[in-house]
Structure formats: C-alpha cells, structure tokens
Amino acid sequence: AAHQSNPEKCFSILKEYVVFFNDKHFDFEYSIEDSTRYQFNPLTEQRFISSFTGKKREAVEGIWTNPDSSMKLAVYKSNPTTYQAVVLESNNPKLKPGLIYYTFTKTTSGFTFNRYDWMTPDYPVRQRGNLLFVWNFEIWGKTYPLEMTIDEKARLQTWRNYAYGLDLKKEDSNTVVLTIGSFNRDDKIKEIISKNDSLIRSTKNLIVDMRGNGGGNSGWIYLLPYFYTQPIKQGNTYLRLSPQNIAANLPGIKSWYENPPTDPRWARSYTPDLLAAYKKAYEEIPSSKETFFTLPSLTLFADSILKTPEKIALVFDDLGGSSTEFFFYISRQSSKVIRYGERTLGMMDYMGTSQQTTLPFKDYYLLIPDRKSPWTDKAPTNETGFKPENDLRTMPRYQWIDHIKKDLSKKPN
Numbered sequence: 001a002a003h004q005s006n007p008e009k010c011f012s013i014l015k016e017y018v019v020f021f022n023d024k025h026f027d028f029e030y031s032i033e034d035s036t037r038y039q040f041n042p043l044t045e046q047r048f049i050s051s052f053t054g055k056k057r058e059a060v061e062g063i064w065t066n067p068d069s070s071m072k073l074a075v076y077k078s079n080p081t082t083y084q085a086v087v088l089e090s091n092n093p094k095l096k097p098g099l100i101y102y103t104f105t106k107t108t109s110g111f112t113f114n115r116y117d118w119m120t121p122d123y124p125v126r127q128r129g130n131l132l133f134v135w136n137f138e139i140w141g142k143t144y145p146l147e148m149t150i151d152e153k154a155r156l157q158t159w160r161n162y163a164y165g166l167d168l169k170k171e172d173s174n175t176v177v178l179t180i181g182s183f184n185r186d187d188k189i190k191e192i193i194s195k196n197d198s199l200i201r202s203t204k205n206l207i208v209d210m211r212g213n214g215g216g217n218s219g220w221i222y223l224l225p226y227f228y229t230q231p232i233k234q235g236n237t238y239l240r241l242s243p244q245n246i247a248a249n250l251p252g253i254k255s256w257y258e259n260p261p262t263d264p265r266w267a268r269s270y271t272p273d274l275l276a277a278y279k280k281a282y283e284e285i286p287s288s289k290e291t292f293f294t295l296p297s298l299t300l301f302a303d304s305i306l307k308t309p310e311k312i313a314l315v316f317d318d319l320g321g322s323s324t325e326f327f328f329y330i331s332r333q334s335s336k337v338i339r340y341g342e343r344t345l346g347m348m349d350y351m352g353t354s355q356q357t358t359l360p361f362k363d364y365y366l367l368i369p370d371r372k373s374p375w376t377d378k379a380p381t382n383e384t385g386f387k388p389e390n391d392l393r394t395m396p397r398y399q400w401i402d403h404i405k406k407d408l409s410k411k412p413n
Helices: 007-020 045-052 150-157 186-195 197-201 219-227 243-258 272-287 323-331 397-410
Strands: 027-031 062-065 071-079 082-090 100-106 111-115 124-128 131-134 138-144 167-172 175-179 205-209 237-240 292-295 311-316 337-341 355-357 364-368
Touching (some): 007 364, 045 062, 071 100, 167 397, 175 397, 186 197, 186 219, 205 397, 219 311, 237 243, 243 272, 243 355, 311 323, 311 397, 323 337
Parallel strands (some): 205 311
Antiparallel strands (some): 062 071, 062 138, 100 111, 111 124, 124 131, 167 175, 237 292, 355 364
C-alpha cells in the first residue's frame, strides 16, 4: 500500500488487512468526495428491459426502487462475481441517470457493497425475496421482472422517512409483532413503544422481529419492562489502555462517580460499590501497565415483573450485529424470552465508542473499538455469531412469524 498512489487501489489493499480481523467495529472506510472519480454507464430503463428479456438472469438482477419511490436502480451482472446498480431515475439532481450507485460483490452468504461515494470493509447485503437489504442502511424493493408481494410492499414502506423498518401490529388476539429494523432511531423506538404500551401489556405474547437489524444505539432498553424477570447483569467490559483511549474515556469515568443520575429509578443501579469502582478506575488507569482495565457495568432493574406479555420471541438473522447482538446476550437472563431465526452477523467481541484514528489521507476513515465484551476471552462470537435455540434456516423466511406464533401457543406459561 505504501507504493500505491491511487486511493481506490490503496483502499482495497488496506481493507484486506482490516477484514482479516473479522470485526466490523474495526472500521475502515473511504469517503469519495471527488466527483470526477464517480463512474457512469449510459443505461436507460428501455434499453435495460430490452437486453433483459429472454436471457437467464440471477435473482438480484432487475429494477429496484427505494421506499419513497424517489429513485430507481437497474442491477445487472458485470462479471462473474460483480453486479452494478445504475441509477435510472432520481429526484435528487446530484444523482444523475447512469451513475453507478452501488457495486455488489458476490460472497458465499450474499453480497458486500461499495457505494459510488463510499467504499466499505465488506459490509453485508442480503436479498430476501423481492427486498434487498443493504445491511441496515438502505432497503430496496423489486419492480421488474418480478414485483413485490403485498407484505413486501408494506415492509418497504416502513423504511420511509428514515423510520428504519419500525412497525407494530396486532397479529391476532394473543400476539403483537414489533418490527425493529435498526437501533439507529432510539427516539422512534421509544415513541412507538410508548404509544402502544397498553396494547403490549394486555397481550399474551410479543414477537420482536429484528431481522436485518445491524445495531446502532441502545433502543432495546425500552423493552426492558416487558422482558424483565430478574435484575439484568450486563457484565464487565474491558477498556483497552492506549493513550488515545485513556484521554477519551477518563472524563466520562470521572463523571460517572461524581455526577450519578438523580432520578430515583436509577438508584439501585448506581450503587456505592459501583461508584467506588469508577473512582478507583479514574485514579489507577493513568499509571496502569495493564493492556485492558476492567470496568463494571450497570445492573438493570424494572419496577415489577409484568404478568403479560407471558412470552417474548426475539427473531434474528445474519444481518443482526452490534447492539442487536448485545440484546441477544442479555436476553438470556429473562425467563420470558425465546430466541428464533439464524445466527447473527458476529461483530460484538470488541465494542464501545470507537475512536477515530487520523490518517494522512483525509478521505480515509478509521475507527478502532476501545473495549472488549464480557464474553470475548472465554466464548468469542465474531466467528460464529450468536445462535438462537430455535433454528429456522430450513423454513422460508416469510413463514417464520406464523411458525413462531404457533410455537409460542404450544409452550407452557
């Protein structure tokens, strides 16, 4: 890489080094601000359809639209492992027809992507029927040669206005299904749960569908009253003691013990022992010779154990990462929760507030996680993901929710 002056080629070399560590919190990206580097293909919809007809095509090839129908892409195979998504129409004048918006690369489990202005370290893409999930950043619906089903169209609409797939509906008299496509909008998650709190509390079973949820913040905390059956121990975390991490974390550690929340609901979590541990950490970290320093986490409490929902199903797939995986981890402490689906992505062995590392080339963006998780040393999950006890991989995905409803009805209270 030291002898490479082309930023795209240099990025591809450096990316292989980052990908080797198999941790998507170790994040290396290239923001392409120079528009002269954008690539174009003068493809029209009519020409695409004419070339498409009568030829054997792969499932991902075709015409796709975004949730608000403001952009249309044509996806075609450009070589045996690469697919390009070209803008056919766009309401955004900056996204001109012919722009190669995405480049997808085939993998053993789906695709990875680069965008016209953004090169990424093998972020995942999955096609689910006539929906295309570009991790939990964007979702596209197919309009040609096949069209979305009614359910797929409804799912696409839940991503309008940056709602990230958030939806709630009462499936039947015993079941509420809450869909959370991302934890990037905690405010929206809080809003929909607050609005439907009485419905959730009065329904026998709750299904939380987190397929496609690559993580984000900690919006799962708003589900705590429903799944709580005992104090939730989050486990210790282990801060990596680099000079940059120490400088970034010491002010927050000091604030933890000097300014604990005054809200009485948090009194049981911010115990004298916890505050003393953070005071000790603040004093010892600057001179510590350890590679990692142990930091305790809050134990979470709820006011009571609710009678209903009686059972809570959490649904995962192989796009589930980061805080979605942490929710999987702590959900094991609830006797109400049952997990379904398939293994998660696997990216939570190292976590925390990733610190940006400045690189000589300003358009490169490097983030390194600042701590490791409670389970990393004894039972790491980045290779395997978290595995639900109910594996649904042999079943068509559109049948998962119906299967889970029936399965919950058979389980004893």
